[in-house]
Amino acid sequence: MTAAIALSERGRPASAPNPNVACLIVADGRVVGRGWTQPGGRPHAEAMALAAARGAARGASVYATLEPCAHPSVRGPCCTDLLIAAGVARVVVATHDPDPRTDGQGIVRLRAAGIEVIEGIGRDTARAAMAPWWSRAQRARPFVTLKLATSLDGCIALGDGTSRWITGDRARAHAHLERARHEGILVGRGTLTADAPRLDVRLPGLDARAPRKFLLTHGAAPVGWTAVASPEAVDGVDSLLVEGGAGAAAAFVAADRVDRLLLYRAPILIGGGRAALGDIGLGDLAQAHGRWRLVDSRLLGSDRLDVYERVSKG
Structure with missing residues (x-):
């Protein structure tokens, strides 16, 4: 997660208005996919990491600095659905997404699909890395x-x-x-x-x-x-x-x-x-x-x- 949070800095501030999220996919002790939110907010970090990992994502562990999105968008796929379709075994999430369109629903849907989810690893550090977006989301400034x-x-x-x-x-x-x-x-x-x-x-x-x-x-x-x-x-x-x-x-x-x-x-x-x-x-x-x-x-x-x-x- 520490490596994922460091990677998330690459998206700041170009990912705005979306958060600068990063994602690492690990299989058999090595990183098989990585991604961070791209300029303008798309593609999302998970989508980039899954595209890089391809078939190696099945059964792998995913480290995401923010809860994967669970809402549909005309701008791109829902990351929760992408992770489920890829067959990952475990998702480690630093912090929940306060966006009311997701706000815990990504975690609920991953668990419902039989995927192990661990929350809160590196939460404070991840939020600090996303401080601008977090400030806008929580304080509207x-x-x-x-x-x-x-x-x-x-x-x-x-x-x-x-x-x-x-x-x-x-x-x-x-x-x-x-x-x-x-x-x-x-x-x-x-x-x-x-x-x-x-x-x-x-x-x-x-x-x-x-x-x-x-x-x-x-x-x-x-x-x-x-x-x-x-x-x-x-x-x-x-x-x-x-x-x-x-x-x-x-x-x-x-x-x-x-x-x-x-x-x-x-x-x-x-x-x-x-x-x-x-x-x-x-x-x-x-x-x-x-x-x-x-x-x-x-x-x-x-x-x-x-x-x-x-x-x-x-």
Whole structure:
């Protein structure tokens, strides 16, 4: 299942509006088929894996990061029916599908066909890998990542606004990879005016994965951009990367719309520079505690990346 979840990342974000699911088929201790949700949502992961396995799927074990779909669609076959027809012996499912058209029915039908089904293996990790789609399905809003690139003393630019470059090549390359993993990217009016950012993906082979551009503003947006008046107004994407500046970052934090925080820190001190975050309306220091948990930390050249996730309210 760990391998299947890692494979599911290949479908993100191109599988939208469908979830980025992956499937591995194992027979006699070796992988005989694998698949992940293709761009636009079809074919599904199970269909791809079964096509690769062909006859070797009979009697095999299937590892799927999401419950196989159980509803008919004009866009493609029902994965539950495909698995039953292929004669698989066992299906291991990371998590159920909250789509009301399936929501447990795939598991029920597989068991009714005499197929062993094991649920919940790698559930939390699989849901994290599908976080954008899961956010849309459960909360009807995008999954939001806030990116901050700062000095050790929390500055994103010199006092005059100069910010190129705070971090080094490796950190910036990683940030471009994050862009490729998101459907949308957002900056504020100040960042647009000061930096005229391209917000594209400058990595070999991923240049076509540039996210849709959003501008946080009460005015108009340039051609090729979408204007949004508030964090709550962002729509049409399942995942959003907020890149700058301090005002936009503060707006999303204050609105409690940040689910994940990427903090890139360069080993430099600026002093008197521009702060990474504006006022978020914090009235009591106690309110700042217990909101974030560290989930990853690594060195990118001489820079450090810390990744935090929003602590669930329950």
